[in-house]
Amino acid sequence: MESSARILENLDSVLPHIAKRAGEAERARQLPDDLFAELTAAGCFRMLVPRSHGGADIGLPDALRVIERVARADGAAGWLVAVLSSAPLIFGLLPDASFDEIYAAGPDVIGAGALAPKGAAVEVADGWRVTGRWPFVSGCRYAEWFYLHCVVFEDGKPLLDTAQRPVMRMMVVPTAAAKVIDTWQSLGLRGTGSHDVRAAATQCPASYSCTVLGEAGVRRQDGLVINDQLGFVIGAVAVGIAAGALAEICELAAVKRPAFSAQGLAQSPVFQDRLGEAQMKLVAAQALLADQARVAVEPSPEPVDRLTLRATGATVTRLAASVVDTAYELAGGSSVFDSSPVQRRFRDIHSVTQHAVTGREFFRTLGAGLAGLEGDAVWR
Missing domain, CATH: 2.40.110.10 (Butyryl-CoA Dehydrogenase, subunit A, domain 2)
Structure with missing residues (x-):
């Protein structure tokens, strides 16, 4: 029986290749075929497919850990794992016979x-x-x-x-x-x-x-409501990108001495202060995502809890973007070149923030619910 631990173990040998070839993927505007095949073999795209159809069915909280790990290696690869692994949640709304036909040849359906x-x-x-x-x-x-x-x-x-x-x-x-x-x-x-x-x-x-929106569309195995989860996989990509950005700025700081400075970047008190603050924002984003993912799989959450779930992706992504912005600023002139991995993180995270599930509309809807008002529904 495949587990999240097994998928993460499979990824240990894949992710160094993903990270090393991120620039190649950017230039090609798609993940190289061999790397995509490695992610498939590792189990990334079957992790939410029901076990009855050969999938791992590891559940949302564990799937987010996988997505975050891949996005830490490369944001684009993490994004692909996030959105493509979610397809079974859509297919699960089809009649049983159609779902069976889609997965008749195995669970690694894209x-x-x-x-x-x-x-x-x-x-x-x-x-x-x-x-x-x-x-x-x-x-x-x-x-x-x-x-x-x-x-x-x-x-x-x-x-x-x-x-x-x-x-x-x-x-x-x-x-x-x-x-x-x-x-x-x-x-x-x-x-x-x-x-x-x-x-x-x-x-x-x-x-x-x-029908996806406007009805209680649920997945066949554990009753996950698609409408309540749209921001979670995007949030996992965001925190992975942010974690990668902090790792990269720490590597840069170990060798960089800013112009006109008598000490290395790592020795700067200002650098240390801002790096520590950024790390705590990352920890907060990870904790919020993990906590709300557990709420998301509970049966029949309260109305305000559902609104909070929908605002989670926006909150997590904004925290992650702030972390990456700090890394970009701390990198100084090194970050302006396309060859800079910190710059790539900066561009990636600010593409993530433009996704519909990270918009401020979810804050407004949550605020209306807290104030006892029904408000306009956002993706009912």
Whole structure:
């Protein structure tokens, strides 16, 4: 029976390769094929697949530890592990027969996609006709399946629910049914290959469609609610990037003597003070993520607890970004070059902060809940 400890042990021999070749991944704008294969063999992409289907099913708290460890080696690799390992949570909302078909050949199935509803779906006799273009589909060149979120159209107009909100459905299609558009020229996370995916009147069977938002979508094994977890895997990437940045600034400080200084960077009291503060911010981010991950897997959390879960990713990511900013500043002129690993961390973390699940909307919604107001729902 595969465990998180076994996956982490498998990674011990993989992560040095990941770290050493991070620059290569940046230049290629995707993880090298052999490194992706090593992550797959280590168990990274089956860690949330049910054991009934050959997966490790290690659960959210342990999966976050794996993601953080990979992101510490390289943020882009950590991001890929985070988003691609989460695909079973989407697939788990499909009918059982469809889920079984997806994993019929084994647990190492790669699914990539987008939660942003950038497509239009029209119901037809045998399912859905899907058209649209979705950005930020990380790892799309490795995927076997795409999950593509759509607004449902009827008579040429978006279909609205009883609250006058657009009705949305997720469509799961083989990658051959859509086209990857090379668009990934980015500030950071360059090695994730997060290109656009386009579908033109693609057919999706009804049995490969599901509702993700607006209903109590739960995973089959342990009742995890997808809506409450979106920020956790992103937060794990953020703390991994921050941990890597602190390790790299410590290595630099051991050999760097700033211009016009009589002592090395490591001997500077200002450096020591700021480094210590940054370390405690990192510890706080890690502790918050671990604590809330345990809450996330509890059955039926209270409404305010759910709102707190949704604000966790934003809080953790902001703390991690502050840590990386400190490392970048402490590195001085060394950090301005593309060859600087600290600069890469800086670019990566500030790409992570732009993800929808790290936005301030979750703080507002939590504040409304604490004040006893219902407020506007954020990803109901």
